[in-house]
Amino acid sequence: MTLLLTAKGLHKTYKGRAVLGDASVNLRSGEFVAILGASGSGKTTLFRCLTRLVEPDAGTIIFEGRELVGLRSHALAKARRRMGVVFQQFNLVRRLSAMENVLVGRLAEAPLWRVMLRHFGDDDLRRAAAALSAVGLADHLHQRADTLSGGQQQRVAIARALAQESRVLLADEPVASLDPETAAAILSLLRDLTHTAGLGVLCTLHQPHLVERFADRVLTMEGGRVTSLSDA
Ligand SMILES: Nc1ncnc2c1ncn2[C@@H]1O[C@H](COP(=O)(O)OP(=O)(O)OP(=O)(O)O)[C@@H](O)[C@H]1O
Numbered sequence: 575m576t577l578l579l580t581a582k583g584l585h586k587t588y589k590g591r592a593v594l595g596d597a598s599v600n601l602r603s604g605e606f607v608a609i610l611g612a613s614g615s616g617k618t619t620l621f622r623c624l625t626r627l628v629e630p631d632a633g634t635i636i637f638e639g640r641e642l643v644g645l646r647s648h649a650l651a652k653a654r655r656r657m658g659v660v661f662q663q664f665n666l667v668r669r670l671s672a673m674e675n676v677l678v679g680r681l682a683e684a685p686l687w688r689v690m691l692r693h694f695g696d697d698d699l700r701r702a703a704a705a706l707s708a709v710g711l712a713d714h715l716h717q718r719a720d721t722l723s724g725g726q727q728q729r730v731a732i733a734r735a736l737a738q739e740s741r742v743l744l745a746d747e748p749v750a751s752l753d754p755e756t757a758a759a760i761l762s763l764l765r766d767l768t769h770t771a772g773l774g775v776l777c778t779l780h781q782p783h784l785v786e787r788f789a790d791r792v793l794t795m796e797g798g799r800v801t802s803l804s805d806a
C-alpha cells in the first residue's frame with residue numbers, strides 16, 4: 575500500500591502546556607485507521623496540525639512525498655484540497671443544496687459568488703453528482719442541506735471531500751452526532767471508500783465496538799503521543 579501521509583515528531587504547546595509531544599502517524603492508501611483517546615488527549619489538535627490549520631512547533635509532515643511544514647499559500651491550498659476533512663457537525667452551508675455544498679468543495683480556490691451564481695463547468699457538475707451517487711444520495715441532489723437527515727448531511731460532507739479528489743480523509747468524530755445504525759452505515763461507507771477508491775482515512779472515534787468492527791488499524795493518543803494498538 576502506498577504511503578500517503580507521514581507525520582513525525584509533532585510538538586505543539588499552548589501557553590507552556592504540551593498538547594502534542596512527539597506525535598507521529600503514518601497513513602497508507604486503502605486503509606482505515608482509527609484513533610482512540612481520552613477527551614483532551616490531543617486528537618483534534620493532531621488533525622489541525624496535519625492540515626496546517628494549526629502550526630506545529632516542531633516536526634515534519636510529508637503528504638504525497640512533499641513536506642507540508644513551511645509550504646506557503648498557493649502550494650498549501652493545493653495540498654489541502656487533497657486532504658478532505660469531515661467533522662462531527664458536518665459543516666455544510668445550510669441553505670445550499672447537496673450539489674451546491676459538494677461544488678463548494680470542487681471550487682475550493684474559487685470565490686463563493688461563483689457557487690452562488692451557479693457558475694459551474696460540466697465537469698464539476700458531473701463529478702459532484704458522481705460523488706453524491708457514490709455516497710448513496712443520487713435521489714437528493716437538489717435538496718437543501720438543512721432539510722437532510724444527520725446521516726445524509728454527513729454523506730454530503732464525505733461526497734464533498736470525494737469530489738475535491740482528496741487522497742486522505744481526516745474524520746474527527748464523524749459519527750458522534752448520529753444514532754447507532756446511521757453511525758455504522760457512515761463508517762461502513764468510509765471503510766468501503768478506502769478499499770474501493772484507495773483513500774486513506776484517519777478517523778477519531780469514541781466507541782470501542784465501532785473501532786473493532788471497522789478499523790484496519792488502531793492508534794491511541796495519550797499525553798500528546800500516538801501509540802499503535804494493532805496492525806493489520
Ligand atoms: N487553541 C488552543 N488554545 C489553548 N489550548 C488549546 C487550544 N486547542 C486545544 N487546546 C487544549 O489542548 C488539549 C487537547 O485538545 P484537543 O481538542 O486536541 O483534544 P481531543 O483529544 O480532540 O479531545 P476531545 O475527545 O474532547 O475532542 C486540551 O486540553 C485543550 O484544552
Ligand SMILES: [Mg+2]
Binds near residue numbers: 617619746
Ligand atoms: Mg477533539
